[in-house]
Amino acid sequence: MVQKKGAALLMVFVDIDAEHDADFNAWYNDEHVGDLLSFPGFLNAARYQALKGGPRYLASYELESVDALKSEEYLNFRKNPSEWTKRISISTKGRNYSRIVCTQIYPNENDSHVLGRGMAPALQVGRMEVPAEIEAKYNEYYDNVRTPANLELPGCIAVRRYHAVEGGPKYTTVYEFEHETVPESQAWRNRSAQDGMHDYIGGVYGHAPGSPGVYRRIFPSRTF
Numbered sequence: 001m002v003q004k005k006g007a008a009l010l011m012v013f014v015d016i017d018a019e020h021d022a023d024f025n026a027w028y029n030d031e032h033v034g035d036l037l038s039f040p041g042f043l044n045a046a047r048y049q050a051l052k053g054g055p056r057y058l059a060s061y062e063l064e065s066v067d068a069l070k071s072e073e074y075l076n077f078r079k080n081p082s083e084w085t086k087r088i089s090i091s092t093k094g095r096n097y098s099r100i101v102c103t104q105i106y107p108n109e110n111d112s113h114v115l116g117r118g119m120a121p122a123l124q125v126g127r128m129e130v131p132a133e134i135e136a137k138y139n140e141y142y143d144n145v146r147t148p149a150n151l152e153l154p155g156c157i158a159v160r161r162y163h164a165v166e167g168g169p170k171y172t173t174v175y176e177f178e179h180e181t182v183p184e185s186q187a188w189r190n191r192s193a194q195d196g197m198h199d200y201i202g203g204v205y206g207h208a209p210g211s212p213g214v215y216r217r218i219f220p221s222r223t224f
Helices: 018-037 066-070 072-079 083-088 132-151 186-194 197-201
Strands: 008-016 042-052 057-063 094-106 122-129 156-166 171-177 213-219
Touching (some): 008 018, 066 094, 132 171
Antiparallel strands (some): 008 094, 094 156
16 A cells, blocks of 8 residues: 555645746646655645635645655755746745644544545645633544544545644644535534534634635546
8 A cells, every 4th residue: 555644744825826826836736746745755745726715725745744844855955946946936926825834633543544545635624723721622622522523424534633843823624525515515514503612612712814724626636
């Protein structure tokens, strides 16, 4: 089995102005993703476009661990960008840029089915900052009540939760969907209406701007 999922994620969010859109997407798809996947510890990658929330573009990289970002190959790559990268990269043309490096906290480890699964056709990504006084109850409810219930809903492939080690906010939840319409389904809406998170934790947590975002995969391209 080829391992396609790891214990960490690199997630990059950005908005791009229309005049740079075509060049930006060509650079990302034809050069940048392939370069990163050639480095040790980079297992898989996909790019997504927001249908709800934002920023508009998300690149998600499955890492064996956060140590993938410490390899000599990766560090040299960052120090020596290509001419195309210098012209059109996120740092030169991007707006609302956010880069999050995070380690998986739920589930505790991935089983063989998860490890061999490719990048999802669609995602819902929640990025949350949680006050310290409700953090324990937040994690308890998410892991033991909300996530198991959502995993039973049609079209929900998986749920993984992460803790930021670089960038922020502190918590990221990634729902993997068969299709981007899953959170618009009646089953999903009914489940959301029944959710008792706020009553249980006795407080309020804050979403980052544009969170939760619903994203459809644009690279590699989908067949539906």
